[in-house]
Amino acid sequence: MELRINNLTKEFGGFTAVDHLNLTMENGVYGLLGVNGAGKTTFMKMLCTLLTPTEGEIRCNGREIREMDGEYRKILGYLPQDFGFYPEFSVQDYLLYIAALKGLRPVVAKRRARELIEKTGLRKAAKKKMRALSGGMKRRAGIAQAMLNNPKILVLDEPTAGLDPNERIRFRNLISELAEERLVLLSTHIVSDVEYIANQILLMKGGRIVLEGEASELIDSMEEGVWSVFARKNEVSAFMKKYKVSNLKTEHDGVELRIIAGKRPARDAVLVDANLEDVFLYYFGEKAGEENAAV
């Protein structure tokens, strides 16, 4: 499976949400990392033929996906960011309906729905109405519907947003499990999500992919160092103004700061190993999603 994206662009009015994207993806897990508004959802909607590109094209094994029409959608699974459903349907009905919509024969649909209900841990909720499910359960039903047709291309838009830390870890494991033998693209604004499950990381900013590679490559690409500095409380704001600070840890006699800087920011600063969080801050100039702090 190969997806080749050429010059992909989407404009809304005069605003360019996705800006001449060029990218090739093969089987494996791709983590699309970017702040809110970076254009991740817009990009994914084009991948799922929901939006027509203003310019450029997407080719699947050489063929334009919109021309492939049903043939392409047949191998596609999509978990949208804002995922809606039919409130009066039970989880099972919902999955059977989407299975029919995906063209599965009734016998196959029943079997797949049962398997996925099992796999996503929804067995107890299978007969429950969708409106009665918790946020995490809904998300699991969402991933189950995306997997019904055993897609070769799986697109997950912010699959972990809004989940509590435990749910998020379980969810990551589930995704890792499902990721074999297919192309998975998952977007997030939470660094730790991709750190664990993505082989390839795509950093998206202002509608462009500014950097791509494995985590270690991304870390190596930083041209500044990461420093640990111990400072008194009244010095903190001065540091914050001057440098990118990726972490603050308050101790009883001061504050430990994690600072990204080209030169040693203070006399007693110690050079430490960079991680993806630092990369994120380095390229985006702001910290990754807040929920991140919880994990």
Added chain:
Amino acid sequence: MLRFELKKIWSKRMNQGAVLLLLVIVIAGSFLAARDVKYYKEDGSSVSGIFAAGRLRREKNKWKGYVTEDVLKKVVEENKRAHDEADTADGAFIKYQGLSDLREWINSGMAGRENYDYYLCDSISTDTAATLYEKRVSLLKEEFAGQGYSKEEKEVLLRRYGEFEAPLYYGYADGWKAVLDSQYLPTLMIISIVIIGFLVSGVFSCEFQLGADSVFFSANYGRNRGVLAKVEACFAVVTVIYWAAMLLFTGLVLGMLGAQGAGLMIQTDSLNWMCMYNITFAEKWLLTMFGGYVAHLCILFFAVLVSAKSRSAVAAVTIPFALSCAPMFLGRVPFLTKAMNLFPDMLLRISTFLRDNLIYTIGGKGHGVYEILIPVYLLLALLMMPVMYAGYRRSELG
């Protein structure tokens, strides 16, 4: 997939409530329609509906048969005798209930629409009454002199009147009259179209409203068979609910009042005496019901189309209401009357408007308005199905 589309509709509490409401209205409407049929007993008290049907049938069927000149003379004589024997007008009425229909033929058939006189039959001579069928044509010609009938309109009316076969065969048909010639049926049709509009309002728009659109359109059949299932669901709901409501209404009324008289000409109901359509009650029922069905399809498909485009159910709820009611009021504005006669809501009111003999001229030839409206709106309704399909399957999700 059709099954799931129907399930989406039916699983909503509001929709179940709407269907229940329609059911209650149909049942209530059929009782009201039947209640208008009354029989007066000797002591002056009256019974109605199912309790009146048997006695009225017996009384009226005494006159069953071809109403020839001799029968018409006999009507006048019997009417006179009833008046002579009774002390009061009410007392007389109780006696001539069996011939009350035929008495009305004479009242309305000898005087014309404008000069209707309830007591005409009491004073008319037997020989004059015998000219009833000829009078029908001469009344028409009188109308021609008064109002601005076009050449084509006159031609159509005269031809249809010429095709009218006298004498008429008379018999008890109060069940059919209650179904077709009361005000309840048009009202019921308006209620049914509004309620069905409510049911189908979400078929297309709900995907957007619920945010289920992304999954829907990115699925294999999301831009073909899945959409087709929605069109089918609309068609199925309109068809099933409409016919269920109408058959239930008809069945209940006929069940209470009797189904006899289906093969009688509609002119045997004096309300329709001047009607130019030479058809039986059963044929009028088919015409009315089929016309109503076409109106339902057309108006509701249009409503669904707008709601699919606007991605909101509001249009589908309001359009049926607006299209079935507004023309009634707008039609009162004189210069709009003619145009309003071409609105699809006319098809909801065939049962009452048929007797107005509305004629439209196309290419120098006059046609009954329904001979134009039914095929045109049927065609429109059928055309809207592919439009719904084609429009929806190309949805962009910004």
